Amino acid sequence: MLGRLLLKSLWRQKSRTLLVLLSVGTAATLISAFLSIAFTITERMAQEMRSFGANIILVPKAEPLEVEIAGLKYVAPEEAAYLDEPDLAKIKTIFWRHNIVSFAPFLSRVVQFQGRPVLLVGTWFEREISIPEGKRLFSFAGGSKREVATAKGTFRAGVRSLAPWWQVEGRWLREGEEGILLGSAVARALKVGVGSSIPLSYEGKLALVPVKGIVRTGGSEEDQILADLEFTQKLFSLPGKVDKIQVSALATPDNALAIRANRIKPAKLSPQDYETWYCTPYLGSIIYQLEEALPNAKGKAIRQVSEAEGAFLAKMRLTLVLIAAVALFVASLAVMATMVAAIFERRQEIGLMKALGAERSQVGFLFLLEGSVSGLLGGLLGYGAGMALARFLLARTFSMAGAGVALPLEWVILPCTLLLAVSVALLGAFFPVREAMRLDPVRTLRGIG
Amino acid sequence: MVPLIVLKDVIRDYNGKVRALDRVSLEICPGEWVAVMGASGSGKTTLLNMIAALDQPSSGLLLVDGIDLVSLTEEDRARFRREKVGLIFQQFHLVPYLTALENVMLAQYFHSMADSDEAAQALGLVGLEDRAAHLPSELSGGEQQRVCIARALINEPKIILADEPTGNLDAKNEDVVMGIFQDLHRAGHTLLFVTHDPHIGGQADRIIELNHGRLLPATSHAEGEPPVRALRDIA
Numbered sequence: 065m066l067g068r069l070l071l072k073s074l075w076r077q078k079s080r081t082l083l084v085l086l087s088v089g090t091a092a093t094l095i096s097a098f099l100s101i102a103f104t105i106t107e108r109m110a111q112e113m114r115s116f117g118a119n120i121i122l123v124p125k126a127e128p129l130e131v132e133i134a135g136l137k138y139v140a141p142e143e144a145a146y147l148d149e150p151d152l153a154k155i156k157t158i159f160w161r162h163n164i165v166s167f168a169p170f171l172s173r174v175v176q177f178q179g180r181p182v183l184l185v186g187t188w189f190e191r192e193i194s195i196p197e198g199k200r201l202f203s204f205a206g207g208s209k210r211e212v213a214t215a216k217g218t219f220r221a222g223v224r225s226l227a228p229w230w231q232v233e234g235r236w237l238r239e240g241e242e243g244i245l246l247g248s249a250v251a252r253a254l255k256v257g258v259g260s261s262i263p264l265s266y267e268g269k270l271a272l273v274p275v276k277g278i279v280r281t282g283g284s285e286e287d288q289i290l291a292d293l294e295f296t297q298k299l300f301s302l303p304g305k306v307d308k309i310q311v312s313a314l315a316t317p318d319n320a321l322a323i324r325a326n327r328i329k330p331a332k333l334s335p336q337d338y339e340t341w342y343c344t345p346y347l348g349s350i351i352y353q354l355e356e357a358l359p360n361a362k363g364k365a366i367r368q369v370s371e372a373e374g375a376f377l378a379k380m381r382l383t384l385v386l387i388a389a390v391a392l393f394v395a396s397l398a399v400m401a402t403m404v405a406a407i408f409e410r411r412q413e414i415g416l417m418k419a420l421g422a423e424r425s426q427v428g429f430l431f432l433l434e435g436s437v438s439g440l441l442g443g444l445l446g447y448g449a450g451m452a453l454a455r456f457l458l459a460r461t462f463s464m465a466g467a468g469v470a471l472p473l474e475w476v477i478l479p480c481t482l483l484l485a486v487s488v489a490l491l492g493a494f495f496p497v498r499e500a501m502r503l504d505p506v507r508t509l510r511g512i513g
Numbered sequence: 514m515v516p517l518i519v520l521k522d523v524i525r526d527y528n529g530k531v532r533a534l535d536r537v538s539l540e541i542c543p544g545e546w547v548a549v550m551g552a553s554g555s556g557k558t559t560l561l562n563m564i565a566a567l568d569q570p571s572s573g574l575l576l577v578d579g580i581d582l583v584s585l586t587e588e589d590r591a592r593f594r595r596e597k598v599g600l601i602f603q604q605f606h607l608v609p610y611l612t613a614l615e616n617v618m619l620a621q622y623f624h625s626m627a628d629s630d631e632a633a634q635a636l637g638l639v640g641l642e643d644r645a646a647h648l649p650s651e652l653s654g655g656e657q658q659r660v661c662i663a664r665a666l667i668n669e670p671k672i673i674l675a676d677e678p679t680g681n682l683d684a685k686n687e688d689v690v691m692g693i694f695q696d697l698h699r700a701g702h703t704l705l706f707v708t709h710d711p712h713i714g715g716q717a718d719r720i721i722e723l724n725h726g727r728l729l730p731a732t733s734h735a736e737g738e739p740p741v742r743a744l745r746d747i748a
C-alpha cells in the first residue's frame with residue numbers, strides 16, 4: 065500500500081516530481097562528476113607510484129641526431145648513440161634492484177610499407193634473463209656500509225610484464241622470431257590481418273614478414289609495428305644496440321629531501337643526506353643508480369603529466385567543492401519550495417489521513433519518503449549524467465582517452481552521490497513536512513486550514 | 514444498558530468568542546441510531562468532531578467506550594480514531610489519485626495492514642465491487658459516498674459518525690445510502706449522523722436537535738420503540 069501510495073502520488077505531481085528530480089539531479093551530477101574526477105586522478109597517480117607501466121625512461125647520453133620529415137623522426141644512424149643490449153641486466157644490480165618491477169629495451173626506425181612510412185619498433189616481449197651478481201655492500205662517506213641482499217636466479221623482463229594491459233589478437237612473438245605484431249590502428253589502416261605477410265623496406269633492404277598478431281595498447285603503439293629486438297637489429301644493421309629502455313620501478317613519493325636532491329646535484333648533498341637519499345627509493349635516486357649502472361645512459365622520470373594534473377586538481381578542488389555546495393544548497397531550496405506548494409495543495413489529504421487515524425509520525429514518514437524517493441531518483445539520474453560529465457572533462461581537460469576511460473571506484477561514488485542526493489531532498493523537505501505534521505485535521509477538512 | 518457515548522456539560526469555545534457547543538449533555542447507547550439536526554452553525558459538526566476525538570472540549574466530560582477523551586494525548590487520539598470510529602463526510606474526502614479500492618485500503622494501512630481482498634469485500638457490501646479500480650473522479654457522487662462508507666466500515670469501528678452523508682446526493686442515491694445505513698443499524702452498529710432533512714432524520718431511532726450550541730430538550734420523533742428497531746424485532 066505504501067508503495068502504491070508513494071508512486072501514485074509522485075506520478076500525480078509529475079511536474080513537481082520532475083522539478084525535484086532536476087534540481088537534485090543537477091546537484092548529484094556535479095557531486096558525482098567531481099568525486100569521479102578526484103578519484104580517477106588520485107587513482108592514476110597511485111597507479112604510477114605503483115609503477116603500473118614504465119615510470120623511468122633511459123636514453124643514450126649522446127642525443128641521436130633527429131631529422132624530421134613529414135612528421136616522422138628519422139635518425140641518421142652514424143650520428144646516433146646507442147645503449148648496449150647486454151648491459152640491460154645490470155639494471156637488476158643497483159642498490160634498489162628489488163624495486164625494479166620490469167624493463168624493456170627498444171630500437172625503432174621508420175620503415176616503408178607500400179611507400180608509406182611507419183615506425184618499426186623492436187623490443188623484448190618476454191625475456192628471462194639471469195640476474196648478474198651485483199654489489200652487496202655499499203659504502204658511504206664516513207665509513208657507513210649498507211648491505212643489499214643479492215637477487216638470484218632469473219628475472220622476467222619485456223613489454224608483457226612492463227605493460228600487462230596490452231592485448232594481442234593472434235599471438236605474441238617468440239624470442240628471435242622473424243615476425244611482426246601490428247598496432248591495431250596500423251592493421252586497420254593497412255587492412256592487413258593475422259596470417260598475411262607484408263613487405264617492409266628499409267634503406268634498400270626488403271623483408272617479407274608474417275603478421276603474427278594485432279596489439280591493442282591504448283597508447284601510441286597502436287600506430288606502430290612491433291617486432292622482436294633481434295629482428296630489427298638485423299634489419300637496421302645495429303647488432304646488440306638499443307636506443308631506449310623503459311623501466312618500471314616502485315618508488316616512494318618525493319619529500320623535501322628528494323625535491324632538494326632533484327634541484328641540486330646529489331653529490332652536493334651533505335654526506336648524511338646523500339646516504340639517506342641514496343637509500344630511499346625516490347624516483348630520483350633510482351634513476352641516479354640506473355645511470356651509475358649504465359654510464360652511457362641518461363634517465364628521465366615520465367611523470368610530468370600526472371603531476372600537472374595533480375596540481376590542477378588541487379587548484380580546482382576548492383572551486384569544485386564550492387560549486388557542489390552551492391548546487392546542493394540550491395537543490396534543497398528547490399525541494400523546499402516544491403514541498404511547501406505540494407503540502408499546501410494536499411492539506412485536505414493530510415487532514416483526511418489524520419482523521420482516519422494517521423499519527424503525526426506516519427504523515428511525516430510518508431512525505432519524507434516521497435522526498436527521499438525523488439531524491440534517490442534524482443541522485444541516480446545525476447550519477448549517470450555525472451559519470452558522462454566526468455568522462456568528458458577527463459578527456460578534454462586531462463587528455464585521458466575519451467569514452468574508453470574506465471572510471472575507478474564507481475561503487476564508492478554511487479552510494480556517496482545517492483546519500484548526498486537523499487540528504488539534500490530530506491533537508492529541503494524537513495520544514496514543509498514539519499508543517500504538514502502539525503496541520504489540524506478539523507480545520508483542513510473544513511477547508512479553512 | 515451502559516451508554517457507549519457520554520457527554521456531560523461539554524463546552525467548546527472558539528477563540529474565546531464563538532461558543533459552538535454550550536453545556537451539551539448526551540448519552541448514546543450501543544446500537545443506537547441518532548440523527549443530529551439543527552440550523553447551520555448550531556454546532557452539529559463540532560459535536561461529531563468531539564466524539565471522533567478530532568476536536569476537544571474547552572470544558573466538560575467526554576467519555577466514549579469508557580475512554581476519557583479529554584485526557585488523551587494527540588497520539589492516543591489518533592489511535593482512538595483509527596480503532597473506534599468510522600467517519601463519513603459530506604464532501605466525501607476521497608484521495609483523488611487513488612482508486613476506490615485503494616481509498617478503502619488507505620484506512621486499513623493506517624489502522625494495521627492493507628488487505629485488498631478485505632477492502633474489495635467492503636466495497637461489495639456497498640454494491641461497488643465492479644467499481645474498485647475507478648478513480649473518485651470516475652464515480653458518481655452516490656458512488657463516492659459509498660466508497661466513503663466502505664472506508665469508514667473497513668476497520669470495524671464501534672461508532673459510525675456521518676456528517677450530512679446525503680447532503681450532496683440526489684434522491685435516488687440518497688435512498689441507496691440510507692439503505693446501507695439501515696443495514697448497518699440492523700447489524701448493530703452505533704450510528705450518529707447529521708442531517709438537515711427531517712425525512713432522513715426520521716429514519717433514526719432518535720433525533721437530537723442543536724440550537725446555537727445547545728441541545729434542545731427531549732427531541733425524538735418516535736415514542737417508545739423506534740420504527741427500525743421494531744422492524745428488526747419482527748424479522
Ligand SMILES: Nc1ncnc2c1ncn2[C@@H]1O[C@H](COP(=O)(O)OP(=O)(O)OP(=O)(O)O)[C@@H](O)[C@H]1O
Pocket residue numbers: 507527528531532533551552553554555556557558559560
Ligand atoms: N475554527 C473555528 N473558528 C471559529 N469558529 C468556528 C470554527 N469552527 C466552527 N466555528 C463556529 O462554530 C459554530 C458551529 O459550527 P459547526 O460547523 O459545528 O456548525 P454546523 O452545525 O455543523 O453547521 P453546518 O450545518 O453549516 O455545517 C459556527 O458558528 C462556526 O462559525
Ligand SMILES: [Mg+2]
Pocket residue numbers: 557558559676
Ligand atoms: Mg457542519
